[in-house]
Amino acid sequence: MGLGKTISTLIAIERLMYDYFDIKKVLLIAPKKVAESTWAQETQKWSATRRLMVAKVLGSEKERIQALESESDVYVINRENVQWLYEYYRKKKSFPFDMLVIDESSSFKNPQAKRFKAIRKLRPLFKRIVILTGTPAPNTLLDIWAQMYLLDGGERLGKTITEYRTRYFTPDKTNGHVVYSYRLQPGGDKAIFSKMQDICMSLKAKDYLTLPExxxxxxxxxxxxxxxxxxxxxxxxxxxxxxxxxxxxxxxxxxxxxxxxxxxxxxxxxxxxxxxxxxxxxxxxxxxxxxxxxxxxxxxxxxxxxxxxxxxxxxxxxxxxxxxxxxxxxxxxxxxxxxxxxxxxxxxxxxxxxxxxxxxxxxxxxxxxxxxxxxxxxxxxxxxxxxxxxxxxxxxxxxxxxxxxxxxxxxxxxxxxxxxxxxxxxxx
The missing domain is CATH 3.40.50.300 (P-loop containing nucleotide triphosphate hydrolases)
Incomplete structure (x- = not known):
């Protein structure tokens, strides 16, 4: 947290869009207050990203549609409207975005949530996917599976959460056939990190910054x-x-x-x-x-x-x-x-x-x-x-x-x- 995920991503978008001509439109999903302010403010804060045009897909349905139809580079939507976005483009039978950025991806850690299911269906339509979080596994490494699936379609940690649990975890607290919690198998964390490491970057503040006490x-x-x-x-x-x-x-x-x-x-x-x-x-x-x-x-x-x-x-x-x-x-x-x-x-x-x-x-x-x-x-x-x-x-x-x-x-x-x-x- 606080190590510059936002500006790093914006510079990558700017270069992919205007130097390499590799992408045309970016869909960016973020928490509501972050969608309202942070991304648009960050583009204007740095000379390297000021030409990026940010559309805020927020507010009423009419305002959201107006933003989607605007000529912009990055379209920022809050995560609560991901299901609406899916339904909107399913009816239009066209999809304009070729890059997806999910800010605070741990909010997509639940594979049963509507927002995850919606973006899972849209996932194959993106050419590039970037997910960002300061807390990738806030409760348990079970939280990693859904986020990784959005990155690679299940290539590294399995196509389903059941497959992932079976491979790396064992039931912990149970009541008959009902399992309340799981615990990692010995060495499970290292095995999971080994699978992830080729497409993930992890930075810790203590290694790069001297923060106040x-x-x-x-x-x-x-x-x-x-x-x-x-x-x-x-x-x-x-x-x-x-x-x-x-x-x-x-x-x-x-x-x-x-x-x-x-x-x-x-x-x-x-x-x-x-x-x-x-x-x-x-x-x-x-x-x-x-x-x-x-x-x-x-x-x-x-x-x-x-x-x-x-x-x-x-x-x-x-x-x-x-x-x-x-x-x-x-x-x-x-x-x-x-x-x-x-x-x-x-x-x-x-x-x-x-x-x-x-x-x-x-x-x-x-x-x-x-x-x-x-x-x-x-x-x-x-x-x-x-x-x-x-x-x-x-x-x-x-x-x-x-x-x-x-x-x-x-x-x-x-x-x-x-x-x-x-x-x-x-x-x-």
Missing amino acids: RIENVITVEMNPKEWELYKQMEREHVLSLASDDDVSALNAAALAGKLLQLANGSIYNDDGEIVVVHNEKIERLKELVETNEGKPMLVFYNFKHDLQSIKEAFPKAVELKTDDDVAKWNKGNIQMLLAHPASAGYGLNLQAGGNIIVWYGLTWSLEQYQQANARLHRQGQTQPVIIHHLVTKGTMDEQVMKALERKEAGQDALLEAIKYRKELYKE
Whole structure:
């Protein structure tokens, strides 16, 4: 992350298009906020790429079609519209693109997702394919297969995910015929890397850059006795509402973990969709952080909508990251508190000029989102030590998420183990 994937790719496109006349039109798939700003801005930032014309295939269907019909070099679309793009050109029975670039390709790691299935059908129509990611295997090397398939059509790691699993993995956690997780066979990682190495390039920041120090800080948040009793009562009800059998499905575990993390943050939605406030301790700690840091800019990552609402109420001048203008104002030092969700603002944005302090108001189970979000400030161009504060509510699910992130184990397996642990706490 932060080693120049964007500009490297743009220079390659410029040369292939205007020096070698090898390609004519490039389809570029990226996260929405990156599609809106990063690629177009990067072309204008460097003299070597300024003649590249970028069309943003975004907005309403009419606006997307208008962009596709424009005379441009690179057509940037967000990944949520890949299925729409496939249907659009299937009806037209023509396809204008000869090069594909997928930015943050780990968002295509799920072979069952509609976006993967759509681009899989379009894949043979491209002459050249480039995929980019700072987190190629955020949870497990199982995540690699779909991304590699988009590169080589299954030539190296197998035509199907089943073939890949059978060759390099063995079942780990099971329940009869149901397999919940897989583990690598001995030497499996080396065998996989050996297959991939002729068409993949991997660069690590530590080998090429001297980045400022990164300081991790866990701030323990404690509820008062009354709040703690209310929390325990609500957590117990939610945990015991789960099926009593020993095996917890990933879907149920994810839903329950979400509720427990909401409680840890201070609020939860009831069955009527209303917000029930349990405590305001995280808001109070955030106020202390702002006071302690004497108004220095802070990038605050939240998890739930009611967290965003609570922060906005406590800090009326806080700005929710939505537009290119918000990014520009932050990097100019005109925003004291920038609020962002790691799923939408954790990829591809350059925010290092605006500050050096990150606050995780609400934690995420996604190691990929966590790493990518932190890299918005801790990247090339940052001149100050980056301080990452984590607000962790004592005795709650927060602690288990934090431990999993520290061990770089966050993901479905860690989530399931955390839920089983909390079930044990309330067994009679």
